Amino acid sequence: MTLLIETLIQGISLGSIYALIALGYTMVYGIAKMLNFAHGDVIMVGAYTIYTTISLAHFPGWLGVLTSVVFCSVLGIVIEFLAYKPLRGAPSLNVLITAIGISYLLQNLALLIFGGQQEDVPNTGINVPSLDLGFVVVEGKVIFTIVLTVVLMIALTLFINKTKMGKAMRAVSEDKDAARLMGINVNRTISLTFAIGSALAAFASLCYGMNYTYIKPTTGSMPGIKAFTAAVFGGIGSIPGAMLGGFGIGILEKLSQAYITPIFGEITDVIVFGVLIIMLVVRPTGLLGKKIREKV
Amino acid sequence: MKNMLSKINRKDALTLGVLVAMFLVFFVVLSTGMASNQLKNMIIPMSYYILLAISLNLMVGVLGELSLGHAGFMSVGAYVGCYVAVTLVEKYPSMPLAAYLPIAMVIGGLAAAAFGVIIGIPALRVKGDYLAIVTLAFGEIVRTLVQNMSVFGGALGLDTGDIRPKNTALTLLPFTAAVVILSAILIMNLVRSKHGRSIMAIRDNRIAAEACGINVNFYKVAVFGISAFFAGVAGVLYGHNFTIIKPETFGFNMSIEILVMVVLGGMGSNMLGSVVAAVVLTVLPEILRDFQDYRMLIYSVMLVLIMLFTSAPAFAGIRERLSLGFIKEKLTAKKKAKKKSKEGDGA
Amino acid sequence: MSNRNTIISANGTEMFSPPSNVLIPTRDEGKQPVLDVRGLGIDFGGLRAVDEFTITVGPTEIAGLIGPNGAGKTTVFNLLTNVYKPTRGAILLDGHPTAGKTVAQVNRMGIARTFQNIRLFDQMTVLDNVRVGMGNNIHCNFAESFLRLPRHFKAEKRSTERALELLSIFNMESEAYTLAGNLPYGAQRRLEIIRALATEPKVLLLDEPAAGMNPSETVALMESIRSIRDTFGIAIMLIEHDMNLVMGVCEGIAVLNFGKLIAKGTPDQIKNNEAVIEAYLGRQEKKEA
Numbered sequence: 015m016t017l018l019i020e021t022l023i024q025g026i027s028l029g030s031i032y033a034l035i036a037l038g039y040t041m042v043y044g045i046a047k048m049l050n051f052a053h054g055d056v057i058m059v060g061a062y063t064i065y066t067t068i069s070l071a072h073f074p075g076w077l078g079v080l081t082s083v084v085f086c087s088v089l090g091i092v093i094e095f096l097a098y099k100p101l102r103g104a105p106s107l108n109v110l111i112t113a114i115g116i117s118y119l120l121q122n123l124a125l126l127i128f129g130g131q132q133e134d135v136p137n138t139g140i141n142v143p144s145l146d147l148g149f150v151v152v153e154g155k156v157i158f159t160i161v162l163t164v165v166l167m168i169a170l171t172l173f174i175n176k177t178k179m180g181k182a183m184r185a186v187s188e189d190k191d192a193a194r195l196m197g198i199n200v201n202r203t204i205s206l207t208f209a210i211g212s213a214l215a216a217f218a219s220l221c222y223g224m225n226y227t228y229i230k231p232t233t234g235s236m237p238g239i240k241a242f243t244a245a246v247f248g249g250i251g252s253i254p255g256a257m258l259g260g261f262g263i264g265i266l267e268k269l270s271q272a273y274i275t276p277i278f279g280e281i282t283d284v285i286v287f288g289v290l291i292i293m294l295v296v297r298p299t300g301l302l303g304k305k306i307r308e309k310v
Numbered sequence: 311m312k313n314m315l316s317k318i319n320r321k322d323a324l325t326l327g328v329l330v331a332m333f334l335v336f337f338v339v340l341s342t343g344m345a346s347n348q349l350k351n352m353i354i355p356m357s358y359y360i361l362l363a364i365s366l367n368l369m370v371g372v373l374g375e376l377s378l379g380h381a382g383f384m385s386v387g388a389y390v391g392c393y394v395a396v397t398l399v400e401k402y403p404s405m406p407l408a409a410y411l412p413i414a415m416v417i418g419g420l421a422a423a424a425f426g427v428i429i430g431i432p433a434l435r436v437k438g439d440y441l442a443i444v445t446l447a448f449g450e451i452v453r454t455l456v457q458n459m460s461v462f463g464g465a466l467g468l469d470t471g472d473i474r475p476k477n478t479a480l481t482l483l484p485f486t487a488a489v490v491i492l493s494a495i496l497i498m499n500l501v502r503s504k505h506g507r508s509i510m511a512i513r514d515n516r517i518a519a520e521a522c523g524i525n526v527n528f529y530k531v532a533v534f535g536i537s538a539f540f541a542g543v544a545g546v547l548y549g550h551n552f553t554i555i556k557p558e559t560f561g562f563n564m565s566i567e568i569l570v571m572v573v574l575g576g577m578g579s580n581m582l583g584s585v586v587a588a589v590v591l592t593v594l595p596e597i598l599r600d601f602q603d604y605r606m607l608i609y610s611v612m613l614v615l616i617m618l619f620t621s622a623p624a625f626a627g628i629r630e631r632l633s634l635g636f637i638k639e640k641l642t643a644k645k646k647a648k649k650k651s652k653e654g655d656g657a
Numbered sequence: 658m659s660n661r662n663t664i665i666s667a668n669g670t671e672m673f674s675p676p677s678n679v680l681i682p683t684r685d686e687g688k689q690p691v692l693d694v695r696g697l698g699i700d701f702g703g704l705r706a707v708d709e710f711t712i713t714v715g716p717t718e719i720a721g722l723i724g725p726n727g728a729g730k731t732t733v734f735n736l737l738t739n740v741y742k743p744t745r746g747a748i749l750l751d752g753h754p755t756a757g758k759t760v761a762q763v764n765r766m767g768i769a770r771t772f773q774n775i776r777l778f779d780q781m782t783v784l785d786n787v788r789v790g791m792g793n794n795i796h797c798n799f800a801e802s803f804l805r806l807p808r809h810f811k812a813e814k815r816s817t818e819r820a821l822e823l824l825s826i827f828n829m830e831s832e833a834y835t836l837a838g839n840l841p842y843g844a845q846r847r848l849e850i851i852r853a854l855a856t857e858p859k860v861l862l863l864d865e866p867a868a869g870m871n872p873s874e875t876v877a878l879m880e881s882i883r884s885i886r887d888t889f890g891i892a893i894m895l896i897e898h899d900m901n902l903v904m905g906v907c908e909g910i911a912v913l914n915f916g917k918l919i920a921k922g923t924p925d926q927i928k929n930n931e932a933v934i935e936a937y938l939g940r941q942e943k944k945e946a
Binding site for chain 3: 496500503504505506507508510513514515517518519520521522523524525526532578
Binding site for chain 2: 048049097100102104106107108109112114115116117119121122126239242243246281284287291294295
């Protein structure tokens with residue numbers, strides 16, 4: 015029983031990270047109708063920014079984190095401007111290949127700058143005391159991860175539903191041309207979406223660093239792909255779906271590690287990707303996604 | 311009309327000519343001992359990369375579906391085919407390469423094709439970006455499963471030392487040449503046929519293709535199977551060229567490397583580009599050893615730039631001006647104008 | 658009120674009287690209709706996009722389907738070709754029901770179509786576009802193509818010859834090796850028709866064939882629609898907004914409004930039909946009448 019509760023808590027913690035990343039995928043997909051394959055690598059960039067600013071440049075922890083968030087947002091905007099914007103209207107196959115190219119570019123730039131070895135994640139100075147519930151102890155970093163994720167999600171939901179910019183984002187994702195005719199600056203809205211998605215990825219990298227303690231150039235790709243799985247699971251384009259999917263995949267992964275790995279070996283990835291394939295085949299729109307009828 | 315038919319064949323003939331010439335050169339340099347060790351080690355990889363690139367081009371360039379799991383199909387072929395070969399050699403130690411290699415290739419290829427069909431059928435319900443992700447997930451699943459299968463040596467890998475021939479490159483070359491050339495012929499035959507046209511029609515406009523009586527599902531699954539088959543054969547070649555096959559070799563990175571070859575060579579019905587790109591991208595990093603660190607970086611930049619150049623709407627004008635068709639059109643327009651003026655003179 | 662009997666009552670209970678064969682031209686009388694559609698309907702969510710669509714088309718008839726924007730005309734085409742699965746009703750093609758068939762199977766049974774927004778195989782040559790359509794009737798299997806067995810060459814030769822023949826009927830043989838995507842607009846529309854004809858249909862559905870054409874092109878199109886019917890001996894059903902074309906070429910016309918048939922008849926009957934005029938121009942003041 016204790017194992018189950020511990021596993022669930024770990025799953026929610028991991029799921030929080032996935033959810034933060036999945037939000038980036040789902041927002042960009044909703045607005046630009048493209049799969050931003052490089053999104054996972056933005057997490058890696060965020061983690062390396064924290065490493066560079068705090069470990070190498072000895073910034074105070076909060077400033078390091080802030081720099082990381084700002085840097086990732088700018089990076090998101092730059093990527094969109096240089097690589098994706100010129101391809102608007104091109105076949106989705108070509109856009110996806112470009113996104114894969116960007117993903118590789120980021121990984122290999124990091125490899126060139128920092129080398130292939132692991133780097134320790136610095137202490138950001140964020141210290142949350144552990145919580146002893148009697149039957150189980152919840153670690154501080156887990157509490158921090160979950161609380162941060164919940165706060166960011168609430169903020170995002172409020173932003174999208176209550177602000178003018180948020181409404182513009184929803185309008186663009188519904189119908190780009192109509193939104194343009196209504197006087198919405200579509201380019202700026204898309205840039206903003208990439209910036210917000212990337213900023214969330216930077217927060218995800220903070221949580222990831224606290225939980226996994228080391229980083230390397232390929233750090234972002236696996237969580238990236240799993241988070242994409244989460245976004246698809248929840249229904250791509252749907253923000254609550256991304257949150258739901260993130261927690262779902264996180265818990266699934268931890269449950270599998272706790273209960274299946276001891277019997278069948280390290281096949282967690284098989285289960286997670288198996289779920290992805292089954293989900294895509296059985297219900298391509300995900301749990302909360304909208305069904306789109308193809309126009310003939 | 312005849313002129314045009316022979317012209318289409320000419321493209322394929324050129325591809326074949328290049329392949330034959332290439333293998334002849336390989337044979338000469340290897341048998342005369344002219345080849346440096348470096349070149350020797352590159353010849354077989356070059357060949358299986360050619361096979362991988364043209365089979366992926368069938369999928370991406372001709373059918374128009376992005377596969378990010380080509381290395382997964384290759385690994386199925388490599389593991390199953392080489393396992394068969396290892397077992398055969400264990401049982402009948404005197405069995406010659408000429409006997410077990412073809413058997414391994416056929417079985418490895420069929421195993422990969424079976425996986426191709428298995429992943430192809432659910433993939434029918436999934437389109438575009440999602441399909442790419444399904445193939446990616448498939449590649450990762452295969453890799454993880456193999457890592458946990460003790461039959462295949464698990465994470466340590468499958469020992470293929472016993473089936474790898476001595477003087478590897480020269481001994482494998484005739485088989486490799488035969489397989490690559492035969493595969494290229496088969497794939498090009500398919501592309502330039504009724505079925506090839508149907509597949510390209512699906513790529514260009516699925517809805518119109520259906521309305522023209524094309525069984526889209528059948529062709530998609532068929533291309534998955536065929537493309538996977540040849541990737542599997544390439545995997546068997548790979549296994550015979552090294553003393554061990556490890557699951558992590560066939561990761562996402564390798565799928566991307568093959569994809570870069572296809573994109574660089576030009577996606578579409580002409581396979582020559584894929585062949586040349588496969589050769590160049592295998593040779594270049596070996597020649598520029600110091601460049602090794604930059605290899606994937608350059609690949610990624612290349613991918614992005616090629617994509618931007620070939621498909622950004624903003625560059626459409628430049629593309630048109632650079633295309634051969636445009637130049638030809640201009641030339642024929644001039645000729646026509648001359649003809650007309652001559653006719654005018656005559657009258 | 659002379660045309661009262663061709664108007665359908667709003668509640669849809671008293672269906673077409675006189676019987677729906679009013680659309681079949683005299684030369685097709687007594688023959689089995691090539692298309693016999695009964696009570697066809699589809700719902701999108703709660704919306705009845707098409708309801709109680711009943712029509713018969715003679716084997717060599719040119720029929721028109723008209724109606725204001727959003728009336729559900731293209732939806733009818735999508736139903737006839739099984740792109741959409743009907744919620745209600747049945748379609749008989751030459752007496753055979755098409756229910757449960759795939760889009761491709763329906764095409765092979767004999768319904769070919771063009772699209773409102775042109776759908777060509779852009780990266781393929783004009784010739785290959787037409788040859789794709791020939792796939793239904795020129796056979797060679799995978800093995801024969803892979804190994805280039807004699808049947809492959811026979812199939813290639815036959816499909817090329819017949820495609821060129823078709824192209825020459827429409828004066829497009831000189832464009833045979835142009836990429837379809839590079840053709841001018843009008844030629845693209847023509848190529849779509851040729852490609853549809855290549856599948857050897859019994860019924861050809863044309864979705865706004867004159868869209869974007871100038872008056873002289875439209876006149877030429879009218880001629881070629883008639884000559885397609887005469888040359889190939891098939892039925893043609895077209896959706897069109899150009900009333901000159903519809904009235905000039907169609908023998909029977911069905912009018913759709915808000916997913917329902919509001920009138921059926923000859924061009925003259927339709928021209929004077931009050932319900933049709935109302936659908937197009939809005940309700941007239943009662944006082945004036």
